[in-house]
Amino acid sequence: MTKRLLFSAAAALIVIAYPLVFSSPFQQRLGALVLLYAIAASAWNIVGGYAGQVSVGHVVFFGCGAYAAMAVYQHFGLPPIAGVPLGIAVSVLIAAVIGVPTLRLSGHYFSMATIAVAELARLITTNVEFLGAAVGLSGPTVPRTVLDLSFTSALPYYYLFLAVLAGTLALTWRMERGRMGYYLRAIKDSERAARSLGAASGRYKLYAFMLSAALTSLAGALYAMMFGFIDPESGLGILISVKMLIMAALGGAGLLFGPLVGAAILVPLEEVSNNLLGGRGAGLTFVLYGAIITLIARFQPGGLLDLVRRRLPRRSVGSGHAA
Amino acid sequence: MLLEAQNITKAFGSFTAVASASVTVEEGEILGLIGPNGAGKSTFFNCLTGDLPPTSGTVRLMGEDVTRASPEERARLGLARTFQLPQTFERMTVLENVMVGAFLRTPDAFEARERARAIVERVGMRAIAEAPARNLGTPGRKRLEIARALATEPKVLLLDEAMAGLNPAELHRAIELVREIHRSGVTLVIVEHIMEVIHSLARRVIVFHQGREIARGTPDEVTRHSAVIEAYLGKRGARAAKARPA
Numbered sequence: 001m002t003k004r005l006l007f008s009a010a011a012a013l014i015v016i017a018y019p020l021v022f023s024s025p026f027q028q029r030l031g032a033l034v035l036l037y038a039i040a041a042s043a044w045n046i047v048g049g050y051a052g053q054v055s056v057g058h059v060v061f062f063g064c065g066a067y068a069a070m071a072v073y074q075h076f077g078l079p080p081i082a083g084v085p086l087g088i089a090v091s092v093l094i095a096a097v098i099g100v101p102t103l104r105l106s107g108h109y110f111s112m113a114t115i116a117v118a119e120l121a122r123l124i125t126t127n128v129e130f131l132g133a134a135v136g137l138s139g140p141t142v143p144r145t146v147l148d149l150s151f152t153s154a155l156p157y158y159y160l161f162l163a164v165l166a167g168t169l170a171l172t173w174r175m176e177r178g179r180m181g182y183y184l185r186a187i188k189d190s191e192r193a194a195r196s197l198g199a200a201s202g203r204y205k206l207y208a209f210m211l212s213a214a215l216t217s218l219a220g221a222l223y224a225m226m227f228g229f230i231d232p233e234s235g236l237g238i239l240i241s242v243k244m245l246i247m248a249a250l251g252g253a254g255l256l257f258g259p260l261v262g263a264a265i266l267v268p269l270e271e272v273s274n275n276l277l278g279g280r281g282a283g284l285t286f287v288l289y290g291a292i293i294t295l296i297a298r299f300q301p302g303g304l305l306d307l308v309r310r311r312l313p314r315r316s317v318g319s320g321h322a323a
Numbered sequence: 324m325l326l327e328a329q330n331i332t333k334a335f336g337s338f339t340a341v342a343s344a345s346v347t348v349e350e351g352e353i354l355g356l357i358g359p360n361g362a363g364k365s366t367f368f369n370c371l372t373g374d375l376p377p378t379s380g381t382v383r384l385m386g387e388d389v390t391r392a393s394p395e396e397r398a399r400l401g402l403a404r405t406f407q408l409p410q411t412f413e414r415m416t417v418l419e420n421v422m423v424g425a426f427l428r429t430p431d432a433f434e435a436r437e438r439a440r441a442i443v444e445r446v447g448m449r450a451i452a453e454a455p456a457r458n459l460g461t462p463g464r465k466r467l468e469i470a471r472a473l474a475t476e477p478k479v480l481l482l483d484e485a486m487a488g489l490n491p492a493e494l495h496r497a498i499e500l501v502r503e504i505h506r507s508g509v510t511l512v513i514v515e516h517i518m519e520v521i522h523s524l525a526r527r528v529i530v531f532h533q534g535r536e537i538a539r540g541t542p543d544e545v546t547r548h549s550a551v552i553e554a555y556l557g558k559r560g561a562r563a564a565k566a567r568p569a
Contacts, residue, residue: 179426179435186412186423193410196372197475198398198427 019158029154034267035161036222040240041247041259042168043215048245049253050172050181051208052188053103057114058244060121061091061213063236065220067125070137070230075130079147080139080225087217095213096206103205106191115238122236136231139224149225157226164222165260168215173256175211184208188254216244239285246289249296252303261305266292324386325350325479325510326402331370331380333363340366342534343380348479353501353511355525355542357518359555362531364514365407368483371512372404373397385478398427403477407484407514409464413457417448420456420467424474439474446470446500462493469500479510486520498523518546530554 019028040062047053068087069080094117102113125131143150151157175181186194187201195201224230234240244259247266252258270285277284300307326348333341341363348354356364369375371382373394381390384400392400403424412420421439422432429435443452446466451459459467465485472480486497494517501524505511515521521528522542530538530545532554538545545551553561 178432179430182415182419182423182426182432182435185415189412189414190410192374192394193406193412193471194423195394196374196398196404196406196410197424197471198395199423200393200395 015162019155025154028158030268030271032154032158032161032226033271034263035158035165036219036226037243037247037267038260038263039161039165039168039222040216040219041244041251041263042165042172043212043219044244045212045248045253045255045259046172046175046215047205047208047212049248049255049258050176050184050188051205052184052254053205053209054108054111054245055114055209055212056111056238056241056245057098057116057118058212058216059236059238059240060094060114060118061216062220062223062240062244063118063121063125063230064091064094065217065222066224066230066235067131067137067220068217069221069224070139071131073139073148074132074137079145079149080221081147081149084218084221087221088214091213091217092210095210099206099209103209104202114241118236118238118241122232122238125236126232132231134232136229136235138230139228141228150228154226157222161222164218169256169260171211171215176256180204180207185254239289242289246292246296249303250292252305252309255303255305255309258303258305262303265304324348324383326371326385326512327383328367328371329381329383331367331377331382333366333370333375334378340534341370341377344531344534344536345380346529348510348512350478350510351508352527353505353513353525355521355528356512356514356531357516357521357528357545358531358537361533362554363534364531365483366534367531368404368481368512368514372402372481398475398477401476401478402481403472403475403479404481405465405468405472405483405485407487409461409468411456411459411464411467413455415456416453417456417459417463417467418443418452421470421474424471427475442470442474445503446473447496461488462490462497465489465497466500469504473504473509477509479512480504482511482513482515484514484516486515486517494520518542 019031022031044055044058048055065084065087068083068090072078072083072086073080098113098117102110126134131137140148140150183194183199183204186199187204191201220235247262248259250265251260251262273284273288296303324347328344328346330343330345331341332339332343344367358364366375370377373392377390381388383389384397384402387400389397389400412423418439421442422435425435425438429438440452443449446469448466448470456467469485486494489497498520501511513524525542528540528542528545529536530551537550537554538548549561552564556564
């Protein structure tokens, strides 16, 4: 127990001290990006990992958050952060509209429906003038107040994202230890048995999807604030959905820290490959992701953290006060 | 009347798996459902639990019409079941499997853990409570099915071949467990192939054959019933059985 506490404290210290030790703009920006993607992937993990419902259209929620943040600035002159509740509300609504009919069905209907909705959202946005159409929307170029959350340095973003990630993980942790966490894991293993024991599977999967959508929307808003700009490709491109999925799967889907581990590996890898290959790297990124998906599926379906966990002496999830 | 099914028919396309089957289960009894393979027992069973919607007929649970109710709603009303092929939650421990059942009556994880612990103790799995459920063999999985169902605090428990694949010693232990559950006030419906189990547990038996009820009565009565013998052994087998001196 003390060993775990020490380990946790050390990990927390590293994460907090990172941008102060690695203080070049590139390193700080990289750190902030890792945390940002960790938030999005952790949000995806709630429905994709814990509930086992693989969404390939999560970018639609990311886009909602990003566009809401930029739209309230562009059209009403409000600080982007004021768009967060709006983005969350729209995301949760979309999640309900996709989830109610498709989460009842088994198989890949849910995944297909999410892709369809995300691509539809991208096409519609590209043609809606209010949302900037193909050009996109921008945030405040010069911060008017600190509320605009527009900084030149990546350092404030790093700590902002760290706080949001901590909140997201705390929420996920509480969910995992409670009834919902048990029900989701049961549904993932045998939906039929879970239902026979009274777990309303449709309702719990929907809750997971809506919670996941809300947090993904928040990640999208943070992204837009940091970059101060959003367009159909950066806010609604299918690659963003794929990134969330791969990061969670690489680290360990359905494990609390899985997405963070995945993001900490993939984001630097992508930055390096982009720097080496320049503008021509976009196509290669897909190749890289394809290779990673294949490797995970073939050799380590549980993700990297699962590998670590298996090597450690067994400790059951949720047995905090047991042994 | 705790559980009542009236004129349940279930057709898959042109094939009628269950034809107009009716059953009433009285509070406190143990009812056996038997019949050869493919007799429609399991289909009928799944209509009772809500896993399959019947083509026609009604199911009532404590007077309430639950024909279209989901399995989870029926669980809330006090109906629990086990699966013929154990549906173990592989990535959980034994205790956690039981907790999933306990969560039906309490939203609190600590309380659910305590209740699950009591159930695990009761079914004699305390020593392996923290073991991963995927390590269990068939007898353990079958027992876990029962433990999980018990954790939902059912009024009526439906056991679908809960004893298939057990050796004689395990069978004996399983029968003792079912007796203990019955004594605690749970009504039981058991689908079973093993006549020994039916004989030692059920007072009343309904025999299915080709989707229809062909006999009902005490275990002794139905095993002497000519239609039942014919269903199990075929016409020639039945004649041979009759010719043999008792």
